[in-house]
Amino acid sequence: MSKQTHSFQAEVKQILHLVTHSLYSNKEIFLRELVSNASDACDKLRYEALDKPELLEDAPNLDVRVFFDAEAKTLTIRDNGIGMSAEEAAAHLGTIAKSGTREFMAKLDGEQKKDANLIGQFGVGFYSGFIVADRMTVETRRAGLPAEQGVRWSSEGTGEFELETITRPERGTDVILHLRDEEVEYLSTWKLKSIISKYSDHLSLPVLMQQEVWDAEANEGKGAQVKKDEWEPVNKAQALWARAKSEVTDAEYQEFYKQISYDQEAPLAYTHNRVEGRSEYTQLLYIPKKAPFDLWNRDKRGGVKLYVKRVFIMDDAEALMPTYLRFVKGVIDSADLPLNVSRELLQESRDVKAIREGCTKRVLSMLESLADSDSADDKAKYADFWKEFGGVLKEGIGEDFANRERLSKLYRFASTHADEGVSLADYVSRMKEGQEAIYVITADSLAAAKSSPQLEIFKKKGIEVLLLIDRVDEWLLSHLYEFDGHPLQSVAKGAVDLGKLQDEEEKKKAEEAAEAFKPVLDKLKEALKDRAKDVRVTTRLVDSPACVVVEEGDMSAHLARMLKQAGQDAPKAKPILEINAEHALVKRLDGDARFDDLAHILFDQALLAEGGQLEDPAAYVRRVTALLTCD
């Protein structure tokens, strides 16, 4: 192949621009990214060689080498890993394959694009070389291909790259950075060593640099450091998770997290354990501080890497974690799984099931220890976690039957008592004597929930009601129907039954009022027969004249609205109108010449107060205007 010029995919151009402009404050990460790519390439080769040992050719020892040429101002990262064919080089170093990334890029607005944290989330990888280089050359040969099928890829990181065929006897890849004049500080053994040990100590692969010794004769007798032919490792070259907990520092755990997660912030919490017993494995799991941009994509693969006896097997092994814990990052290293395990096999393996159960328990314990901690700091951490990931954790109630109870203890809500952070256990501890149910109401917003007329009697009696305002809460309610022996009961469904919380006298009064009101009630039922399933007298209202509720078992109005917004069909169930017979407006109804109009206004207002929309708003306005203008 003679030299060919290709254009970068549009998104790559964008990334290149972002990388060079936004990540400038933390330039040295380019080395972390390139060394990590080199190490990944060796991992891939090691894995493929399990089936095809001939791929190792005559160089079975895998390593990464970093060296520089001060005169030419080049810095090279060399690996003897899997390498790339011409097609692979064009595809991997010219496009962005990862699906989520492209859409994410498209969504970012101008300000966000400057946010290095956001950019860091998707790992800028290879292109970060352009932070310090004005040209990058990659010379590579795919393991198993003949020497004549080597490839040279080269680009100035603007719009285009060039590809040509070369002869390359060694398998693997050289990434050569032609450093910008102002970046020559990276042409120093000391500097490079310090960056490598900072970022790459945990890599299980050795990263080598040439030994340097002091030569007093060099530099015209003034003495200088000179490079020797021997190479020495500059990282610890031991998988971090395989080391004893006591030997790993907090800083090392944090750095490892940043490396595997592309998160620039420290994790919220982590756990590192060696599990023995039925199934033997090591787990190192992290909970991030911030939710990733694609958290809500349930098809998103998890963030846990699978190793088998230190050999890297796959990224994002979703079978290792339940979907509702897809935000957890980390590493599982199994001692039992076969090395040639595939994604499909993982789904069925009993060992994997044991690992998934073990990991789930660990993550829940980690969360519990924050949530139940006496330290204000931990509690605040849990509150932050809940803000970021609470919605996803709620999915667990339908997904993970075995851990329902533990999960429900971790949930937090708003209530009439506090705007956030109320656990079900808090609620139960504040229940009134004789209260059996946990009362809840769903709404679109905190304000709508708080001013809901259905709450009036509860407020009057000082009974706490949970305000469920998250989109997934309706769904949650269909799975979480009791806690600690107390049923969860919506105050907007069915007739209100405060049970023992209402005294006999109140009940009697209500019955009498209902009896006396019966003739008016019949007239109301007749006037509203096309709109209300039923009209009845209620004791749940104090200040409002009326409210709408749905029958027990019917879909809540809030859920019906959500479905409609999402473009789905919601069954059309007529609501029940409940009347406060004590209210002045209701008392006025009897004998009023505009009974019909008043009845409809009462109904429309009840709908509006509950957050609903009127089918015929103009009719409502007409009736109210007529009422306001009459004498």
Ligand SMILES: Nc1ncnc2c1ncn2[C@@H]1O[C@H](COP(=O)(O)OP(=O)(O)OP(=O)(O)O)[C@@H](O)[C@H]1O
């Ligand atoms: N040294 C290398 N040897 C072989 N292939 C490489 C090497 N460096 C990069 N590649 C290929 O180029 C692709 C793109 O690399 P890049 O660093 O941009 O993203 P990535 O490594 O896939 O993703 P991330 O950085 O998020 O892990 C890699 O997936 C890999 O296929």
